[in-house]
Amino acid sequence: MTALLTTGREQTRARYPDEEGFAERDGVRLFWERYGDGEPTVLLPPTWEIVHARFWKAQIPYLARHTRVVTFDPRGNGRSDRPDGFEAYARREFAADALAVLDATGVDRAVVVSWCDMGESLLLAAEHPERVAGLVFIGPPMSDREPDQGHYPFDSDPGTDEGWAKETRGYWLRDWPGYLEFFFAMCFTEPHSTKQVEDCVGWAKDTDMETILAGFRGWETKIIPPAEVAALGRRVRCPVLVIHGTEDAQSEAWRGEELARLLGGRLVLLEGAGHAPHARDPVKVNGLVADFAGVAGNGTAPATRTWTRALRRPKRALYLSSPIGLGHARRDLAIARELRARVPGLEIDWLAQDPVTRVLEAEGERIHPASAWLANESTHIERESAEHDLHAFQAIRRMDEILVANFMVFHDVVREQPYDLWVGDEAWELDYFLHENPEEKRAAYVWLTDFVGWLPMPDGGEREAFLTADYNAEMIEHIARFPRLRDRAVFVGNPGDIVPDRFGPGLPAIRDWVEDHYDFAGYVTGFDPAGLGDREELRRDLGYRPDERVCVVTVGGSGVGGHLLRKVIAAYPEARRRVPGLRMVVVAGPRIDPASLPSADGLEVHPYVHGLYRHLAACDLAVVQGGLTTCMELTAARRPFLYFPLAHHFEQNFHVAHRLGRYNAGRRMEFATATPEVVADAIATEIGREVDYRPVETDGASRAAALIAELL
């Protein structure tokens, strides 16, 4: 695999700095950021200039919730200057930069957490002990015994381009991207690390080879020499923690062991981990750092706490409902209602975010206050989308920082408050990081989803096929290794709804595997079509006259659908000519401003509409995106509809389309080729049509609740 998927555009952060600025030292400007407040300050300095401050992205949001965090870009990368000359990149300069940043941010004293520290943090702690309250070294390459020399002299010609031969001036000049990929693959020796490697390569490309080359003449000149390590080490007085992966292929674990011994510090070995565990095992490293710095323990505990005797506790569930779209919220509410009926006295807290919280609040549900700390996923999804185009797989991949930040919120919540049960409806952060950190499981856990399997889009080529298969393989390995972590895995649907594909080359057929590992609840509509009563009455209730033809246009809750709304609105004049008395009701949803849409006579534009399913059940035609929930609501209500899957959205294009095909429901449209005339024609053809859909079960919520209630 050589093609990289770095887009060059920074992905959505889970948290943005509260303050940023430049510190200037000897004419070199250093870009710093401050997040959060409180004591002690945690300084996350850069390593060498191959990456910049973003490589702390999995730590910042968590630590900043508990204390003040300061980062800065190294000279030579990010938004810091790129001074000239080899001497400008000496470790002593980096140590002085850290000091300058502490001064610029008004920090007297900090806990310094370093990755691959080549001596700068050691210099800082030894020469400025009053400024360093504690030192954490992650994967340090320093040693007081022997220098880290690299495999070939940097200026030699090894006569091959294989392996570490890439770490030579000659190869750098020939194939700098090739070196970066190799170098970071050696940082992440753990399987399934594609995203971490891509991130690092991307950050390396935020500077250029010439800058790196200016400061590099081989590791033995980059890292401070053994005698200096020994001399400085004797002067360090503060507490020290060394974290080292046993499979670190950049810096052998004995280096960390010996550094811990030299400094009288504690050592935590992460077995099986590589050179950058803060990126690959962020939950574990976050916990170690927070414990060491004392930032997430008693020091920040609220002044009053309550612990309830076990037998005194009401049964309590924590429900995580995916905020991407509104569909999960509706079905989760239905399941929660059924669950309460089966388990009297059950209390349910929701860890949820906008727009799910709007639905929950309207229903009087209890939203856990820590929900306010969740980084917003919908905002990220909107940023990832183009005109009716959302690469769902990459969008979720590029949400890794948000996912770990939100898992850490969950982690803090369940340490504070015991629950009998956790339910995660497509709560990716919960399911993924629980399997990565299975010791964090402390309640019964139910996983719900309506699709299984990341599938590549054809135009993603070989690389995307490889990545989706790798993600599927990791999930399959997770479940095989920890089969009891999910106490229940509930598929919202039936075996026939599962796509006929495989998880990837050499991997199981999705349907076989899902049938082995899931229970099936049937579809959960979130409402009972029979409960809507007589359709004529419903239309009267909603103000739709019997003789008018009502077309409802909606794009769900995610805010990605503005382009579709505009396209359908553009088709309205022609459609109205073809369908006399056509009334078009456009629902912008909670995240699109209705005022941003064009208006026309006979056209109504509404913001969020509570109980939208009633309008869908009453209409003569609906025009929607390819999201599962809305399409299935229309299928259950037996209304004709046009659906436009988002381009590059594997779930809408494959999983949902397959399921709708099985129900013989809806007419699939392609956004790219649908001119207003095509849309108007489809509206005219489909409106009011009698349908022969396969009936949708109405007991899905009850069946799901029955599966879950057994755990309570």
Place this chain on the structure above:
Amino acid sequence: MTAVQAPVSAARSAPEQTRARYPDAKGYVERDGVRLFWERYGDGDTTVLLLPTWSIVHSRHWKAQIPYLARHFRVLTFDGRGNGRSDRPAGAGAYDDEQYVADAVAVLDATSTREAVLIGLSRGGRWAVELAAARPERVLGAMLIDPAISFMAPLPQRQAFSFDEELDTTEGWAKFNRHYWRREYRDFLEFFASEAFSESHSTKQIEDFVGWGLETGPETLTLTQLGAQPASRSEMEATLGRVRCPVLVVHGEDDQVRLHAVGAAAAELTGGQLVTIEGGGHCPQARHPVQINLLIREFVESLGGMAR
């Protein structure tokens, strides 16, 4: 002062049950002729002094804490004067608060302990406050468990019986009466223990409590009660206000002996943290040992700042 030597063979119903951990060192310290029996477990960097409480029981009331804490810290216990292997001096004056506080300092001195984290239950919580206020250089932090600190909140209404006078009833808290103790000491112990352990399913804790209570007797216990004459409200508030070390108060919401409001007020006046044990009674260290052990460890570690 004349002290009565501790009985060699205490009037306990059965030999002491097997301990999970036995002390690494033990001894007596004598102060003004009164011998106090102490034990040391473990030898961590930080010392945790588990204070005695009312001498209705002795240091075994920490039995669920010692083995765990000793794996992490240096743990000291001693039997309060009036029970266990410590002496039973004569006269109520030998049992006032100052004596217990001075005893604690004597044990720190005897074990060469410069400073310690104090953990005190009920009256022990009060002594922890007094010691922290009087000798701040010896105290790293104070954890008060269901502290008995007068004036912070009223006593429960039903405790309003005279201790000294003969009563015409023996129901409920009327048993908290020196005359009744002399007649029906064991019945009083059982009553008091059942009030202290208001949680259901507490038979073993109650039996332990009664057993330790039987290792002293009604005469000595009467002296401890007469000696425990509270200072004034303003003095108590002033003492609480003088505490400078970190304070953690843990109090059972259903404490029938000292109301939860006492702990809440103590936390407020010392600027300490408050942990409420919902459904918990007066002796959570025995009834909810895991939670208390974890809270103690967390508290002690928080005092060291960064864990080493």
